[in-house]
Amino acid sequence: MTTLTLNLPLQTASRDAGAWAAAVHLLTLWYARARQRSQLAALSDRQLADIGVTREQADREAAKPFWRS
Structure with missing residues:
Protein backbone atom coordinates (compact mmCIF):
# COMPACT_ATOMS: atom_id res chain seq x y z
CA MET A 1 0.00 0.00 0.00
CA THR A 2 1.28 3.49 -0.91
CA THR A 3 0.49 6.61 1.07
CA LEU A 4 0.35 9.91 -0.76
CA THR A 5 0.35 13.17 1.17
CA LEU A 6 -0.45 16.49 -0.45
CA ASN A 7 0.47 19.72 1.29
CA LEU A 8 -0.83 21.96 -1.47
CA PRO A 9 -3.71 23.56 0.46
CA LEU A 10 -1.39 24.43 3.34
CA GLN A 11 1.24 25.89 1.01
CA THR A 12 -1.41 27.83 -0.87
CA ALA A 13 -2.78 29.19 2.40
CA SER A 14 0.70 30.23 3.44
CA ARG A 15 1.33 31.93 0.10
CA ASP A 16 -2.05 33.71 0.31
CA ALA A 17 -1.28 34.89 3.84
CA GLY A 18 2.04 36.27 2.62
CA ALA A 19 0.32 38.09 -0.21
CA TRP A 20 -2.23 39.59 2.20
CA ALA A 21 0.52 40.66 4.58
CA ALA A 22 2.39 42.33 1.71
CA ALA A 23 -0.78 44.12 0.57
CA VAL A 24 -1.54 45.36 4.09
CA HIS A 25 2.06 46.56 4.45
CA LEU A 26 1.87 48.44 1.15
CA LEU A 27 -1.45 50.08 2.06
CA THR A 28 -0.03 51.10 5.44
CA LEU A 29 3.03 52.60 3.75
CA TRP A 30 0.89 54.53 1.26
CA TYR A 31 -1.34 55.87 4.03
CA ALA A 32 1.68 57.00 6.05
CA ARG A 33 3.18 58.77 3.03
CA ALA A 34 -0.07 60.60 2.29
CA ARG A 35 -0.47 61.65 5.92
CA GLN A 36 3.15 62.83 6.24
CA ARG A 37 2.99 64.81 3.01
CA SER A 38 -0.22 66.46 4.14
CA GLN A 39 1.36 67.38 7.46
CA LEU A 40 4.45 68.74 5.68
CA GLN A 47 8.51 75.68 10.86
CA LEU A 48 9.95 74.56 7.54
CA ALA A 49 12.98 76.81 8.06
CA ASP A 50 13.47 75.22 11.50
CA ILE A 51 13.86 71.81 9.87
CA GLY A 52 15.92 73.12 6.97
CA VAL A 53 13.30 72.73 4.24
CA THR A 54 12.20 75.45 1.83
CA ARG A 55 8.55 76.03 0.92
CA GLU A 56 9.38 74.96 -2.64
CA GLN A 57 10.85 71.65 -1.44
CA ALA A 58 7.86 71.03 0.83
CA ASP A 59 5.37 71.80 -1.94
CA ARG A 60 7.21 69.55 -4.38
CA GLU A 61 7.21 66.68 -1.88
CA ALA A 62 3.56 67.24 -0.94
CA ALA A 63 2.53 67.18 -4.61
CA LYS A 64 3.86 63.64 -5.13
CA PRO A 65 1.26 60.88 -5.36
CA PHE A 66 1.16 58.56 -2.35
CA TRP A 67 2.53 55.60 -4.30
CA ARG A 68 5.73 57.43 -5.28
CA SER A 69 8.56 57.50 -2.74
Whole structure:
Protein backbone atom coordinates (compact mmCIF):
# COMPACT_ATOMS: atom_id res chain seq x y z
CA MET A 1 0.00 0.00 0.00
CA THR A 2 1.28 3.49 -0.91
CA THR A 3 0.49 6.61 1.07
CA LEU A 4 0.35 9.91 -0.76
CA THR A 5 0.35 13.17 1.17
CA LEU A 6 -0.45 16.49 -0.45
CA ASN A 7 0.47 19.72 1.29
CA LEU A 8 -0.83 21.96 -1.47
CA PRO A 9 -3.71 23.56 0.46
CA LEU A 10 -1.39 24.43 3.34
CA GLN A 11 1.24 25.89 1.01
CA THR A 12 -1.41 27.83 -0.87
CA ALA A 13 -2.78 29.19 2.40
CA SER A 14 0.70 30.23 3.44
CA ARG A 15 1.33 31.93 0.10
CA ASP A 16 -2.05 33.71 0.31
CA ALA A 17 -1.28 34.89 3.84
CA GLY A 18 2.04 36.27 2.62
CA ALA A 19 0.32 38.09 -0.21
CA TRP A 20 -2.23 39.59 2.20
CA ALA A 21 0.52 40.66 4.58
CA ALA A 22 2.39 42.33 1.71
CA ALA A 23 -0.78 44.12 0.57
CA VAL A 24 -1.54 45.36 4.09
CA HIS A 25 2.06 46.56 4.45
CA LEU A 26 1.87 48.44 1.15
CA LEU A 27 -1.45 50.08 2.06
CA THR A 28 -0.03 51.10 5.44
CA LEU A 29 3.03 52.60 3.75
CA TRP A 30 0.89 54.53 1.26
CA TYR A 31 -1.34 55.87 4.03
CA ALA A 32 1.68 57.00 6.05
CA ARG A 33 3.18 58.77 3.03
CA ALA A 34 -0.07 60.60 2.29
CA ARG A 35 -0.47 61.65 5.92
CA GLN A 36 3.15 62.83 6.24
CA ARG A 37 2.99 64.81 3.01
CA SER A 38 -0.22 66.46 4.14
CA GLN A 39 1.36 67.38 7.46
CA LEU A 40 4.45 68.74 5.68
CA ALA A 41 2.29 70.92 3.45
CA ALA A 42 0.52 72.32 6.51
CA LEU A 43 3.73 73.57 8.16
CA SER A 44 4.39 77.30 8.22
CA ASP A 45 7.41 78.79 6.47
CA ARG A 46 9.00 79.32 9.88
CA GLN A 47 8.51 75.68 10.86
CA LEU A 48 9.95 74.56 7.54
CA ALA A 49 12.98 76.81 8.06
CA ASP A 50 13.47 75.22 11.50
CA ILE A 51 13.86 71.81 9.87
CA GLY A 52 15.92 73.12 6.97
CA VAL A 53 13.30 72.73 4.24
CA THR A 54 12.20 75.45 1.83
CA ARG A 55 8.55 76.03 0.92
CA GLU A 56 9.38 74.96 -2.64
CA GLN A 57 10.85 71.65 -1.44
CA ALA A 58 7.86 71.03 0.83
CA ASP A 59 5.37 71.80 -1.94
CA ARG A 60 7.21 69.55 -4.38
CA GLU A 61 7.21 66.68 -1.88
CA ALA A 62 3.56 67.24 -0.94
CA ALA A 63 2.53 67.18 -4.61
CA LYS A 64 3.86 63.64 -5.13
CA PRO A 65 1.26 60.88 -5.36
CA PHE A 66 1.16 58.56 -2.35
CA TRP A 67 2.53 55.60 -4.30
CA ARG A 68 5.73 57.43 -5.28
CA SER A 69 8.56 57.50 -2.74
